[in-house]
Amino acid sequence: MKLSIVLSTHPAQFEAVAFKGDFQKHISEIAGLGYDGVELAIRDPNLVNSTELGQMIASHDLVVPGIGTGQAWGEEGLSFTSDDPSIRAAAIDRTLAHISLAAQFNAIIIVGLLRGVTPSGHSKEESMAYLVDALKVCCSSAAEKEVRLALEPLNRYETDLINNVSEGLSLIQHVGVENLGLLLDTFHMNIEEPSITDSIRACGNRIFHFHVADSNRWYPGAGHLDFIPILEALYQAGYGGYISGEFMPQPDANTAAKLGIAHLRNLQEERLAFHD
Ligand code: LER
Ligand code: MN
Secondary structure: OOEEEEOOOOOOOOOOOOEOHHHHHHHHHHHHHOEEEEEEEOOHHHHHHHHHHHHHHHHHOOEEEEOOOOHHHOOOOOOOOOOHHHHHHHHHHHHHHHHHHHHHHHEEEEOOHHHOOOOOHHHHHHHHHHHHHHHHHHHHHHHOOOOOOEOOOOOOOOOOOOOOOHHHHHHHHHOOOEEEEEEEEEEHHHHHHOOOHHHHHHHHEEEEEEOOOOOOOOOOOOOOOOOHHHHHHHHHHHOEEEEEEOOOOOHHHHHHHHHHHHHHHHHHOOOOOHOO
């Protein structure tokens, strides 16, 4: 079981990220806690020096399994489904820049909040058409660089577009490309899926990335989710990627990261089936 945790390269408003800013310090803390990887949340790849970033990460023997793009929505309002064509174009351009960075790290591109929400006065059908168009453009550029995109079903309080696995799988079928899959997040799944484990198994090899947080979006072990059947279902689905902690810095970032990894590693020891 390979574990990573989300680290935002810059301060950001999004709450469920334990580590933000102060990159060098956090990278060394994350490595010290025993994580194998660090998922980077980056608002704009032009804000980072990718060579320095790569060296810092490699010097701690960490890998970058995924790059999160949601801050472009959270901080700047960019989205694939805006009613303003220049904003839709900017969201696509931003994603193309992320794809170039992802190629350097062999990382997956995460499409979460960047898909946006249906603007008032517009229809969901219109938004879905924009979303499909944007994903086709981005996936085509990503395929040239052998990068994969993972669309994340998000709960209904965050968007009206793709709330669950079933909608995610239909969209993937509609876009019809091999390098588009899903990112499943236990926090969202706990709200939206009829059965978290059945939904994981239904995705099979379309699970490209996996986020863990407990029911309260604190670290695994701090809420009422039972991670044993969840990890078992991932194993049954043949998932060999990273399990990435995306949770609140509660009671503080270090404690959350430490208790989260301890909980998951304990479960792994209890059930040898989770071994790679
Ligand atoms: C991001 O991975 C996520 O889970 C969302 O709630 C916000 O993008
Ligand atoms: Mn997530």
